[in-house]
Amino acid sequence: MPDASTEAAATSTVADSSAADSRLAPGASGYRRMSLALFAAGVATFALLYSTQALLPAVTAAFGATASAASWTVSAATGALALCVLPLSALSERFGRRSMMTASLAVAVAVGLLVPLAPNLESLVALRAVQGAALAGVPASAMAFLAEEVRPRALIAAIGLFVAGNSIGGMSGRIVTGWVAQLWGWRAGLAAVGVLAAVCALAFRALLPKARHFTPSTPAPKALLRTVRGHLADPLLLRLYAIGALFMTVFGAVYTVIGYRLVEAPFSLPQGVVGSIFLVYLVGTVASAAAGRLVGRLGRRGALYLAVSTTAAGLLLSLADELPAVLAGLVLITAGFFAGHAVASSSVSRTARTGRAQASALYQSAYYLGSSAGGTLGAVAFHAGGWAGTVLIGLVAVLGVVSITLYGTHSARVEARRVAAGRHELATAA
Numbered sequence: 001m002p003d004a005s006t007e008a009a010a011t012s013t014v015a016d017s018s019a020a021d022s023r024l025a026p027g028a029s030g031y032r033r034m035s036l037a038l039f040a041a042g043v044a045t046f047a048l049l050y051s052t053q054a055l056l057p058a059v060t061a062a063f064g065a066t067a068s069a070a071s072w073t074v075s076a077a078t079g080a081l082a083l084c085v086l087p088l089s090a091l092s093e094r095f096g097r098r099s100m101m102t103a104s105l106a107v108a109v110a111v112g113l114l115v116p117l118a119p120n121l122e123s124l125v126a127l128r129a130v131q132g133a134a135l136a137g138v139p140a141s142a143m144a145f146l147a148e149e150v151r152p153r154a155l156i157a158a159i160g161l162f163v164a165g166n167s168i169g170g171m172s173g174r175i176v177t178g179w180v181a182q183l184w185g186w187r188a189g190l191a192a193v194g195v196l197a198a199v200c201a202l203a204f205r206a207l208l209p210k211a212r213h214f215t216p217s218t219p220a221p222k223a224l225l226r227t228v229r230g231h232l233a234d235p236l237l238l239r240l241y242a243i244g245a246l247f248m249t250v251f252g253a254v255y256t257v258i259g260y261r262l263v264e265a266p267f268s269l270p271q272g273v274v275g276s277i278f279l280v281y282l283v284g285t286v287a288s289a290a291a292g293r294l295v296g297r298l299g300r301r302g303a304l305y306l307a308v309s310t311t312a313a314g315l316l317l318s319l320a321d322e323l324p325a326v327l328a329g330l331v332l333i334t335a336g337f338f339a340g341h342a343v344a345s346s347s348v349s350r351t352a353r354t355g356r357a358q359a360s361a362l363y364q365s366a367y368y369l370g371s372s373a374g375g376t377l378g379a380v381a382f383h384a385g386g387w388a389g390t391v392l393i394g395l396v397a398v399l400g401v402v403s404i405t406l407y408g409t410h411s412a413r414v415e416a417r418r419v420a421a422g423r424h425e426l427a428t429a430a
Contacts, residue, residue, distance in 0.1 A: 023213060025151045030209040034149065035161050037208035038142055042165025044105055044200035045138045047173030048112050048131060049077055051193040052124075053255060053375075054174035054275045057263045058186040063121040071256050071379035075372040076125045077132030078252070082368035084136035089144065089361035090224055092137065093217050097145035097357075098208055104137030105201040112194035116187040136364075143360035147349040148213045159346045163288040167338055171281030172196065178275010227355035231362055235411070236351055239404050243304065244344045244363050245370030246404075249397040250311060251337045252371035253378025254318075257390045258330070260382060266321055280330045284338035291342035301409050303343045308401045311336030315394045319387065333394075340401070341367070370397075 024031040052059060052073040060070040092100035111131040118124035142162055150158045176196060177189035231237050255278075262269045262277065269277075294303040314332025317325055345363055352359030374393070381389030 023151045024149050025154045026157070031150075031154075033207045033209055035158065037204045037206075038146070038158075038162045039165035039168075040200040040203040040207065041101060041105065041138055041142060042162050043169035043172065044109070044197040044204065045135055046166040046169030047176075047193050047200070048108050048169075048197045049081065049135055050074060050170050050255075051112070051115070051173050051177060051190055052077075052128065054178045054259055054278060055181055055186045055189055055271075056256065057259050057274075058181055058271060059121070059124070062186065063124075065121050067257075067260055067383055068376065068379040069121065071375050072125050073121075073128050074252075074256055075375045076129040077135075078368040078375065079372035080129040080132035081136045081139075082365045082372060084133040085139060085364040085368070086228070086358065086361040088137040089141060089357040092141045092144065092357055096211060096214055097141040097148075098211055100137045100141045101145075101208075102201075102205055104134050104141075105197075105204060107134035109194060109198045109201050112197055113191070115194070116190040132368075139360070139364045141357070143345065143349055143364075144357035145211065145214075147356045147360070149211060152350065155346060155349060157289070157292045159349065160288045160291045160342045163291075163338060163342045163345065164285040167281045167284035167288060167334075169200075170284075171278045174278035174281075175275045178278075179272040181275070182270060182272035224358065227358045228362065231352065231355065231359050234351070236408070237348060237359060237362070239408050240344045240348050240351070241363055241366040242404055243401050244341060245366040245373075246397040246400045247307075247311070247337050247340045247344070248367050248370035249374035249377070250315070250333065250394040252374025253381070253390050253393045253397075254315075254330070254333055254374075256375040257378045257382045257387070260379075261387050262326075267323055267326075277327070277330065280327070280334050283331050284334045287335040287339040288342045291339050291346070294339060295343060295346075300343060300347055301405055301412075304340055304401070304405050307336045307340035307343065308398055308405070309336070311340070312395065312398045315391050315398065319391055 024034060056067065056070045056073070059065070059073060060067060063070070088100060088104070108131050111127055111134060115124065115127050115131065118127055143159065146155060146158050146162065173193045173196070176192050177186070179189075180192045181189035258277065259274050261267070262274045263271070291303065294306065298306060310332050314329040314334075314336060316329070317332065318329030320326060320329075345360075345367075348359050348363045349356060374397070377393050378390045381393050385392070
């Protein structure tokens with residue numbers, strides 16, 4: 001056993017290490033400003049990215065389109081974001097996370113103010129794709145900024161707050177568009193979201209402190225490719241990417257289609273009330289912020305099992321034709337999704353030892369590809385089989401998350417037994 005002097009020296013070393021760590025932590029100077037800034041960025045990003053989602057029935061009626069065609073106003077934005085997030089994350093290595101997020105929000109807001117002027121569905125989809133591509137600079141850069149500027153023990157909580165900003169943005173954008181559209185039409189609803197996002201972008205730029213731990217670099221294409229290949233060869237990262245994509249498939253399918261379901265019989269809700277349904281996103285804010293505590297109590301896989309079980313229960317409950325049951329189902333789906341997303345995304349930042357921006361970018365690509373696929377598949381399934389078809393898409397994705405998490409649990413146990421056996425052999429040889 002170590003003697004008292006050894007223990008004292010170890011304690012002193014830990015204390016010195018903690019004191020020497022100049023990264024941000026709760027209570028430290030700049031941490032609150034950083035948290036508020038990235039919260040505002042999350043609000044702007046999700047408000048813009050999903051601005052047409054609550055308006056899909058109105059867009060369908062305005063252009064005489066099908067539900068699946070109108071859903072491309074959402075899927076085009078998320079799909080473009082998924083394709084552009086990796087190259088823009090590489091640019092953030094050269095120009096800085098702060099500059100990249102500022103430029104991305106500025107372009108996205110500018111396009112957001114043009115979106116209400118789209119003369120037809122094709123131009124609306126095209127503008128939404130450009131907007132999604134612009135927004136691609138925010139998520140991965142934000143995750144990399146947090147990984148560099150925040151102490152590891154506070155990372156999950158910090159990322160959870162950013163994700164909470166996403167949920168507030170998604171909620172407020174949909175509520176604003178719903179009520180404004182009911183009063184003045186869907187174009188006015190989109191314009192209102194553009195103004196909201198502009199205010200958030202200005203707040204982000206004013207609040208975010210300068211990076212203190214970022215070192216500019218110019219990643220060569222070959223080096224970038226090696227980094228990406230290394231991440232894609234990591235089994236744990238691959239599982240986390242797949243989990244993020246599958247969770248978002250569920251969420252994209254449910255929230256793309258729910259407006260169509262609620263404006264039809266037996267609910268027949270007006271547009272403003274349908275938009276207010278997205279107050280359920282407040283549950284996501286709480287679930288994201290609680291993700292760190294869940295991991296502390298249950299472990300990463302335990303938290304994922306709880307998140308996926310909650311999501312599945314919500315999908316099944318939403319099949320009822322009573323509005324209270326549907327709302328309760330949405331609450332469970334939202335809580336499960338945001339908790340699972342916060343756990344998976346923070347795990348990516350902690351798992352990647354090098355190329356964190358690229359690791360986060362790959363997660364975001366998978367995540368938003370899941371959103372794009374979920375929105376399109378959910379709309380097609382709704383057209384073919386009603387809400388039950390959309391729920392089936394969600395349950396298949398949930399089963400995928402369960403399978404991946406079970407495989408991860410099995411792999412961890414096998415590795416633990418292998419390590420224990422190796423230690424036993426060494427002890428026996430000694």
